[in-house]
Amino acid sequence: MLNFLVDILFPENVCCVCRTPGRFSSRRPWCLECAQEMQASQTCLPICDVCGKYLETEQKLCQDCRTNPPDFHIARAVGPYDKDGYRIAIKVLKFLGRKYVAGHMGRWMAEVVKNEPRFWPIDLIIPVPASLGSLTQRGFNQTELLARHIARHLKLPMNGNLLVRVKETPAQRELTREEREKNLLCAFKVSDPQRIKGKKILLVDDVYTTGSTARECTRSLLRAGAERVCVITWATGKGF
Numbered sequence: 001m002l003n004f005l006v007d008i009l010f011p012e013n014v015c016c017v018c019r020t021p022g023r024f025s026s027r028r029p030w031c032l033e034c035a036q037e038m039q040a041s042q043t044c045l046p047i048c049d050v051c052g053k054y055l056e057t058e059q060k061l062c063q064d065c066r067t068n069p070p071d072f073h074i075a076r077a078v079g080p081y082d083k084d085g086y087r088i089a090i091k092v093l094k095f096l097g098r099k100y101v102a103g104h105m106g107r108w109m110a111e112v113v114k115n116e117p118r119f120w121p122i123d124l125i126i127p128v129p130a131s132l133g134s135l136t137q138r139g140f141n142q143t144e145l146l147a148r149h150i151a152r153h154l155k156l157p158m159n160g161n162l163l164v165r166v167k168e169t170p171a172q173r174e175l176t177r178e179e180r181e182k183n184l185l186c187a188f189k190v191s192d193p194q195r196i197k198g199k200k201i202l203l204v205d206d207v208y209t210t211g212s213t214a215r216e217c218t219r220s221l222l223r224a225g226a227e228r229v230c231v232i233t234w235a236t237g238k239g240f
Contacts, residue, residue, distance in 0.1 A: 016092045016101055017085050026103040030085065038085035042078065045238075051211055052076040053239030062239025070211060072203070072218040072229045074118045077236035078108045081207055086235040090206050094142050102142065106149025109232050113154060113202065119230045123199040125151045125158040128217055129165040129188065146234065147204040156202070163203075163217060164191050188217050190224035197225035208236040 012024040015031040022031060030038075045054040048062040052075045055062060064070075079086045089105060092098045113119045127147035135141060144160040151158035167187040190196055201221055205214060208231070218229040 012098075012100065016098060017088045026100040029098075029101040029104050030089070034085050038079055038083065041080055041083045041085070044080065044083075047076075048239050050074060051208065051236075051239070053208070053236050054080050055239050064211065064239060070215050070218065071222055072214060072231050074116070075208060075211070075214060075231035075233070075236075076112050076116055076119075077208055077233045078105075078112055079235055081209070081235035081237050090142075090234055093145075094138065094206070097138060097140075099140070099145060102145045103149050105234055106146050107153055109146060109204075109234060110150045110153035113150070113232055119202065119232075121200055122154070122156055122202045122230070124162075124196065125154070125156055125202045125204060126163050126196075126221070127158070127160050128203065128205040128213055129160075129163055131165060143204055143206050146206065150202075150204060150232070159195070162191055162195055163188055163221065188220040190220060193224040196221060198227050200228045201226050201230070203229055203231045205231065205233045206235070208233040210237075 012029070014021055015024060015029075015034055017030045017034040020031045020033075024030070045056065046058050047054055048065055049060050050065040051062060051070060053062050053064075081087055081090075089101055093101050093105070113122075125147050127141065127143040130138075130141035130143065141160070147158050147160065165187055166189050203214060203217055203221070205217075208214060214231045214233075218231070221229050
C-alpha cells in the first residue's frame with residue numbers, strides 16, 4: 001500500500017538506469033530496454049555451482065570455492081555486477097537513496113530464490129547488518145530494505161536485529177581480499193542465538209564480490225546454532 005501511494009504522489013520521470021524519459025515507479029523503475037538487457041545478461045556466462053560467480057570457462061567451481069570452500073550451502077545473485085543495469089541500480093539505491101527501486105530489485109531476488117530448489121526450505125530471512133558509518137551517511141540499510149521485499153514476496157519472516165555488527169570496519173570497496181577478510185574477522189555476532197538455533201537461514205546482501213562478508217556472516221550464524229545458511233544478492237562478480 002505504501003509503495004502504491006508513493007508511486008501516485010511522487011512518480012519518477014526517468015529510467016533509473018539509462019535516464020530515458022517516461023513514467024516510472026517502484027513497480028517499473030527502469031525502461032523495457034534496460035529490463036531486457038539485464039534479463040539477457042543473467043545467463044551470459046556459466047556460474048560457479050556454489051557461490052554463483054560468473055565464470056569465463058565451463059567449469060563446476062570457481063578457484064575460491066575449490067581451494068577454500070565456503071560454509072554457506074549456496075549463494076546466488078540476480079545478475080552480473082559488471083553490467084550497467086545491475087551496477088547502476090544498486091548505486092541508485094545505496095548512494096542516491098532512491099528507495100523505490102528496492103521493491104523491484106527484491107522481487108527479482110525473490111524469483112531467483114523461488115527457482116533454485118537448493119535454497120529450500122527456509123525458516124528465516126536475515127540481512128547483512130550495515131556499518132554505523134553507512135547508516136549515518138545513508139539513513140537506512142539497503143540490505144535490510146531488500147530483505148523486507150524478499151520476505152514479502154516469499155511470505156517468510158525477516159528479522160533485521162538478530163545478526164549485528166560488533167566491530168566497525170572501514171569501507172570494503174578499496175581493500176584486497178586478504179584485507180577484507182582480516183577487516184571482517186569477528187565483526188558480526190548473533191544477538192539471540194535461541195531464535196536461530198536449528199533454523200535454515202536465507203542471508204541477504206546487495207553485492208557478492210570476494211565473498212568475505214557472506215563467509216563471515218555465515219560463520220557467525222552457524223556458530224550461534226543455525227542449521228544451514230544460503231545467500232542471495234542482487235549482483236555478483238566474476239570468478240576464475
